[in-house]
Amino acid sequence: MAHYPDLTPYSYSESDREMLNVGWLARWSGYPRGIVDECVVDALKVLSATYDNQMRGIHHCAFCGTDRPVVLGGSALDTEVWLGSAEIRVRGADGTLYAAPNLVIHYITEHHYRPPEEFCRAVARTVGIETVGPLTLAD
Template sequence: MPYYPDGSPYEYDDLSPELVNIGWLDASHPYPRGDVPAEVVDGLLRLAADPVNVTRGVHTCPMCGGSYLEVENPHAASGSTLLGHAEVHLPGAGGTGFAAPTLVIHYILDHGYAPPPPFRAAVLRGRG
């Protein structure tokens, strides 16, 4: 999976020019760590139940090498969600939104990744 710094412009396609990257991590680059509220994880699980930019392959975690990672997801019809094959997009404040790989959930839960506060706030706004 490619690495993009948090807040860098999302350039996967021309259809989403107002998005910035969040959570496109790589083991060779440091990333912020810390506690993330369970409500943020729940909001991401809700988004991951209906992801965007679904691919045919699955990316492995660059930190632990895990692939075909699944998480229990009460918002998914199957009760779980595969990570590493899609993205979540959500609007942010001020017209700029966010694009994150579904692996962001694994990064938070298993590697202590702490997404930036504006992203967390956007996830919480979307939970309503």
Template sequence: MFYEDLSEYDYQDEDAFTDRESGVYALWYRPAYTRLNIGWLEAGKPYSTGTVPTVFVEKLKAVQEVQWMNVCLGVHECDLCPEEGAPEGNGEVRIPGVPGIAYAAPLLITHYITTHGYRPPRVFIDAVLAVDLDAWAAARWPNVTFPWVPDDAERMLE
């Protein structure tokens, strides 16, 4: 599934966070912030390449360990890889940017960066580096450490 970097995300109307520990509990809401696509790559479509700071990749991986966003039942295989053994993803990651902007990336983004040389836009790299990972990792359900989750977000607790 290809979306140009920094184009407006419109794949799903709602954002849904799932509790990683239970895999069951969730909260969802219609975002009031603008979501911008990052790293939705597809074979045959051009994408930026280049080196990225190692600290950025490590932090992005760590964010993906604590945030489960828009998890789907089906999976998407990396079509940039040979068919045999292509990694799969079934969700997304949200990274807050400047107020009112969130970056929407597929879970495969770290694979695209480390294996295929994808270089995300600088604003995304800076936004990932700005994440307070300690606060995100310390949060326990039903708290979600993402700005702009509305107080009236619908929660499935059981």
């Protein structure tokens, strides 16, 4: 998978919308680690079933070699969603649009990736979760 630093302009595929990258990780590049509030993980699982920018190819986890991680997603968290071939896109309260590979869920839960706080707030906001306080903590 392509690597793009967090909060840089999105350029993975053509888009007529300006977006910022989140979670485009590579084995050779470090990434922020920490704890992400479970409400963000659950919200990402809900959003994972929408399949934004679905691709034909599959990206495997570069960190552990997991072939195709699966999560239970969708509004009732009961839909099997294969990760590694689509994006999750969310809009922040300030209008900023973020694009993350849906593997971001696996990166958070298995590799302790800590996405930017503003992305986590946008994820929670998109599914209607009101938040108070930080949604991420550094290691």
